[in-house]
């Protein structure tokens with residue numbers, strides 16, 4: 001089968017570290033509560049002058065460098081984000097210019113925390129159809145700017161960061177083996193940014209009601225995350241003719257340590273194989289998986305021939321998983 005494979009990875013994380021203790025200073029919360037309920041100890045937040053495209057640029061440069069592919073060979077740029085620089089132009093167009101790429105197709109996709117898996121699947125199809133050869137796929141979020149600093153139930157959970165991969169063709173054994181992506185808009189209200197779009201354009205009232213900040217029904221979202229991430233992990237492994245025992249590194253979306261643990265159990269994957277970043281970066285939505293992937297690769301945890309499972313769930317609702325051989 002003609003496959004797509006990852007040629008290079010890159011990531012960028014802001015320097016500023018926000019600890020759980022920083023929230024204790026002004027919110028009715030505690031390091032103990034945040035650690036026990038989510039697994040998060042600290043997260044990175046950008047400076048005021050940084051925008052999402054700035055982080056995509058850095059992560060992309062690193063991915064291109066590690067791939068060994070010349071930038072002029074890139075045929076497409078896809079950015080997964082729910083915190084773009086602007087509603088339009090797309091963050092991808094801004095990065096196309098900053099990277100001095102040819103006049104290639106460049107676009108953003110919105111699939112919340114599953115954005116990276118969605119974007120990889122779009123890229124894989126273009127490569128498999130041979131309408132593109134090398135595609136830069138980035139995922140980046142500045143959630144600190146859309147999280148309500150006064151809402152203890154959400155602000156403590158989210159972080160900022162960016163990751164990128166360069167995908168290209170593979171006729172050998174390495175490459176993407178199976179992917180499944182899903183949605184259920186009936187549950188859209190569980191996780192949303194109520195205002196700022198055409199449904200509720202910005203007014204004094206939307207600002208006063210804090211409708212420009214993300215809202216999450218955490219407990220209900222949690223239940224769906226556990227079942228949907230578990231089911232889709234089992235499904236892609238089955239399609240690829242594998243079991244959890246074959247997986248060398250499992251990189252789930254990192255919203256909550258308990259969700260990752262139960263997904264691993266459901267998929268039959270030993271807990272030591274789960275690559276965890278939640279304690280230091282929190283939930284970076286679409287950026288979570290490519291940042292973890294880049295770290296795992298650079299630490300030498302992923303080597304040629306290894307089976308890697310990526311699995312995500314988020315607003316939309318959306319969910320999906322992909323299994324690949326490195």
Ligand code: UT7
Nearest residue numbers: 029033037038113152153218219221222225255256313314
């Ligand atoms: O990224 C993709 C999608 N997102 C997810 O998958 C996230 C899924 N949800 C979760 O991870 C968890 O639901 C949370 C970590 C968000 C919350 O944990 P929980 O065990 O579900 O807590 P809860 O929302 O049921 O809240 C329990 C209590 C509540 O108080 P009462 O009503 O029991 O008195 C909250 O008001 O904890 C309270 N609470 C807090 N207390 C201290 C909520 N946030 C905080 C806080 N500090 N930061």
